[in-house]
Amino acid sequence: MFRLIKHKLYNMRVNYIRSVTTGAVNLSSTIHLPDYADVVIIGGGSAGCNALYHLGRYGVNAVLLDKSKLTSGTTWHTAGLVWSIRGPSDVEMELLNATRRVLNSLEKESGINPGWINNGGLYIAHSNERLDEYKRMITGSKAFGIQAHLISPREAKNLFPLLNESSIQGAIYSSEDGVIDPTMLINALTKSAKSNGCQIIEDCPVTKILTKETIKNNQIIYGVETLYGIIKTDVVLNAAGVWSKNVANMVGTNIPLTPIKHAYIVTEPIQGVQNLPNVRDPDISLYFRIQGSSIAIGGYEPNPITIPSVPEQFSFSLYELDWNIFNTHLESMIRLIPKLSTTGIRTTICGPESFTPDHKPIMGEDPHCSGLFYSCGYNSAGMMLGGGCGEQIAHWIIHGRPDKYMFNYDIRRFLPEQRNNSIWANDRSNEAYAKNYNIIFPHDAPLSGRNFKTDPFHNLLVKEGAIMEECQGWERPGWFSSTENVEITLYNGYGTSGNMHDAYSTIVEKERSFNFSPYNNIIREEALACRKSAALFDMSHLGKFYLSGPDAQKASDYLFTANTNRDFNKTIYTCMLNHAGGVETDCTVTVIKPDANEILKPTFKERAFYIVSNGVSAYHTWAHINKVIAENSFDVSLHDVTEQIGILSIQGPNSRNIIELLVKEEISDESLKYSTAKLVKVKNEMVRLIRLSFIGELGFELHIPKSSCQLVYTTLMDCAKSYNMKLAGYRALCSLSCEKGYLLWGFDLRTNDNPIEAGLGFTCRNNGNYLGKIAVDQLRKIGVKKKMIRVHLSGTVPLWGLETIYRNNCLVGYLRRAEQGYSCGDTIGHGYIRHPNKEYVTKEFVESGKYEIEAMGKRYAVNLLQLPTSSNQNGTKNL
Numbered sequence: 001m002f003r004l005i006k007h008k009l010y011n012m013r014v015n016y017i018r019s020v021t022t023g024a025v026n027l028s029s030t031i032h033l034p035d036y037a038d039v040v041i042i043g044g045g046s047a048g049c050n051a052l053y054h055l056g057r058y059g060v061n062a063v064l065l066d067k068s069k070l071t072s073g074t075t076w077h078t079a080g081l082v083w084s085i086r087g088p089s090d091v092e093m094e095l096l097n098a099t100r101r102v103l104n105s106l107e108k109e110s111g112i113n114p115g116w117i118n119n120g121g122l123y124i125a126h127s128n129e130r131l132d133e134y135k136r137m138i139t140g141s142k143a144f145g146i147q148a149h150l151i152s153p154r155e156a157k158n159l160f161p162l163l164n165e166s167s168i169q170g171a172i173y174s175s176e177d178g179v180i181d182p183t184m185l186i187n188a189l190t191k192s193a194k195s196n197g198c199q200i201i202e203d204c205p206v207t208k209i210l211t212k213e214t215i216k217n218n219q220i221i222y223g224v225e226t227l228y229g230i231i232k233t234d235v236v237l238n239a240a241g242v243w244s245k246n247v248a249n250m251v252g253t254n255i256p257l258t259p260i261k262h263a264y265i266v267t268e269p270i271q272g273v274q275n276l277p278n279v280r281d282p283d284i285s286l287y288f289r290i291q292g293s294s295i296a297i298g299g300y301e302p303n304p305i306t307i308p309s310v311p312e313q314f315s316f317s318l319y320e321l322d323w324n325i326f327n328t329h330l331e332s333m334i335r336l337i338p339k340l341s342t343t344g345i346r347t348t349i350c351g352p353e354s355f356t357p358d359h360k361p362i363m364g365e366d367p368h369c370s371g372l373f374y375s376c377g378y379n380s381a382g383m384m385l386g387g388g389c390g391e392q393i394a395h396w397i398i399h400g401r402p403d404k405y406m407f408n409y410d411i412r413r414f415l416p417e418q419r420n421n422s423i424w425a426n427d428r429s430n431e432a433y434a435k436n437y438n439i440i441f442p443h444d445a446p447l448s449g450r451n452f453k454t455d456p457f458h459n460l461l462v463k464e465g466a467i468m469e470e471c472q473g474w475e476r477p478g479w480f481s482s483t484e485n486v487e488i489t490l491y492n493g494y495g496t497s498g499n500m501h502d503a504y505s506t507i508v509e510k511e512r513s514f515n516f517s518p519y520n521n522i523i524r525e526e527a528l529a530c531r532k533s534a535a536l537f538d539m540s541h542l543g544k545f546y547l548s549g550p551d552a553q554k555a556s557d558y559l560f561t562a563n564t565n566r567d568f569n570k571t572i573y574t575c576m577l578n579h580a581g582g583v584e585t586d587c588t589v590t591v592i593k594p595d596a597n598e599i600l601k602p603t604f605k606e607r608a609f610y611i612v613s614n615g616v617s618a619y620h621t622w623a624h625i626n627k628v629i630a631e632n633s634f635d636v637s638l639h640d641v642t643e644q645i646g647i648l649s650i651q652g653p654n655s656r657n658i659i660e661l662l663v664k665e666e667i668s669d670e671s672l673k674y675s676t677a678k679l680v681k682v683k684n685e686m687v688r689l690i691r692l693s694f695i696g697e698l699g700f701e702l703h704i705p706k707s708s709c710q711l712v713y714t715t716l717m718d719c720a721k722s723y724n725m726k727l728a729g730y731r732a733l734c735s736l737s738c739e740k741g742y743l744l745w746g747f748d749l750r751t752n753d754n755p756i757e758a759g760l761g762f763t764c765r766n767n768g769n770y771l772g773k774i775a776v777d778q779l780r781k782i783g784v785k786k787k788m789i790r791v792h793l794s795g796t797v798p799l800w801g802l803e804t805i806y807r808n809n810c811l812v813g814y815l816r817r818a819e820q821g822y823s824c825g826d827t828i829g830h831g832y833i834r835h836p837n838k839e840y841v842t843k844e845f846v847e848s849g850k851y852e853i854e855a856m857g858k859r860y861a862v863n864l865l866q867l868p869t870s871s872n873q874n875g876t877k878n879l
């Protein structure tokens, strides 16, 4: 067995202590603060120093303050591994590429070796499923130029001779991976930043962030207070690692960040290991890093220890390793590397690291405090993501937005309730930690933090067999089981001790595959019912906002690309853009008249707008609108009525027949035209009826005050009895809408996609002025360098997104998403293509090509599908 030498501690790089020192920081009289800085960064770890480096390169006068010394938080004791492929995420691969670009250029730039060793990486597989994931990852990585390929167990052993070849099924080898020495990296980054005019002040804790209130009860930053005085600034970057929550608390806000103990051990020297590649073995939740002649071995346990709070004085400090937690790894590490059974442990490293509910960092500007930016919550990937995220946060600070699609890292992806609920955040972070190395299957669902937000139909639909999925805190039906009612039970830990065997997790478990879902037939029936008769979708989690006030039309003209200066009750599909022309969101806007009978509160004195935005980014949309309002001093109010209104959407050829039974008002084609709304009564309850479709059929949405939801639902179900209406979920909805070419924000439409590139030029008016119009007009004039295409693949090949696209045998892009088309029988993919010679992508270029898709290493011929146009895209899907 492993020869445990637990207490033979060995100091590797810096002096550290294992107990917390107490007492105040030593006040130094020699610290002189500048009066003003463009940006003050709080925290001198990987996040802060990478941000400083990039800000310096852009010529920003930034000052970094650390309460102790640079690296003294988590950074100094990192394992420092840098992988080139992580998770099936295009953005993450781009960020990792950006980090490696920094590492490869830093020595030339700063004259200091940044401690980057490019020793390559092995990713081990013990199962066919893992090999499938690897095939998917390799295919996905091709569009990012990453050099990685599958190798046999023998080849893996040749690269890392200590491996037990018989215990593995195959591996990926990536020549671009490596390791970073944190101290050397921080030296190089800060030297470069200083040479660009930035300042670093150590032993200088920030004790207060100075803010003033704006008219709209928002806060705005004007400085920071330290033990040595005040620095005036408009921008503060919170890069305080596990202390970032304390820094957020300084302005009275919260962030969902959970400090968790994360550990690795370092072996005694082993002959012949020097310069071997890193090894990552996700099936046993372990990573191996060569450290001189030793191996550092760390992992992710099912029962990690959450730290309620890390003391302020915890600098260059570590915890004792808890062997009850870490022991879970011993057997599997020896099975993989038998030599470890006779190797001693030189030291153990157990430190605090920040984890978040979805295992993604927290970045961007706080919607409640202008000028407060975040770069924290790095989930044990802060070294490898540091360069890429540092570049993005610098861009965000300077230009008001990042240049990549960073929504999954953006603080605005969390609802305020999620930010303030530490039980939710801790449970979700605990699960995310335990699942860190799990295979990411397309339909995986979290077990923790569920039923966080439920709409007024929730209980009724669960009784009808709804199998729920989660969307940004809200529960929504994924599909309906005809045989069971499945409640989601309270989370009580991941793994065998937790709720892993209840009905819900059993369903989630059955869907853990890259093949079609075992529930496909049920979902197909829902989709077909919608095409042939009618289906009812609960869409209550969509974001719903009223924009009202004297400047409502003026604000609307500026916010929306489409013309909203229309008749009352007209519903318009539109985009909202940023300055660079990227789609911040797409939504529908209904023009509302000031109506005394208006019961869908609030009532308005002037013309107002009812905005319905997609569910994924409802809060992001709310924050975007508010920011634009504040920046332009529009005299308007934005009311968030998401919780007060439920939405039932009835779609399909029989939908009008059913609604005619439900309401007395006339709803013929003439009296309720497509894309118009009407106030109607259902059993005396006032409801807004909007004729809209997101699936290309006749369809209506009922927007119902919360108190009337149950009554309207039961009455509607009665009316629908003779029309074979089916309850349907989002899985069917995604397929139906994709078949008809509707675009999905977050996948097909992102903050760095222009509507012209996406084929949504018809939503962008030529006259007037709206945010992002200059960029739209520019592309209209000169053409696009990337263009959205839709392809379909006959047969039964499942696609999930990230599959590479070839045009005339040349790699031109990758799929952003794919859906199984239940009624057309094909698999459909959406993606953007670029010209291989970086030229403009013309219509002729798109249409003259022969296309193939590579999925899991195999190529398939595909055909183009038509892009949405104004004539066939009559509305939005609004997921």
Ligand SMILES: Cc1cc2nc3c(=O)[nH]c(=O)nc-3n(C[C@H](O)[C@H](O)[C@H](O)COP(=O)(O)OP(=O)(O)OC[C@H]3O[C@@H](n4cnc5c(N)ncnc54)[C@H](O)[C@@H]3O)c2cc1C
Pocket: 042, 043, 044, 045, 046, 047, 048, 065, 066, 067, 068, 069, 070, 071, 072, 073, 074, 075, 076, 077, 078, 079, 080, 081, 082, 204, 205, 206, 207, 239, 240, 241, 242, 243, 244, 247, 262, 263, 264, 298, 349, 350, 351, 352, 353, 375, 376, 377, 378, 379, 380, 381, 382, 383, 384, 385
């Ligand atoms: C055991 C272990 C292994 C890891 N292995 C890897 C790996 O292989 N690869 C990888 O990419 N990542 C790894 N990580 C994660 C990575 O090390 C971290 O994500 C990263 O170091 C975090 O950097 P940071 O700048 O966010 O935080 P920190 O390094 O903690 O920096 C925060 C700084 O803020 C300062 N500060 C806090 N409050 C204040 C205040 N009020 N005023 C002034 N200053 C303040 C602190 O003193 C500290 O220096 C590992 C982490 C651990 C624990």
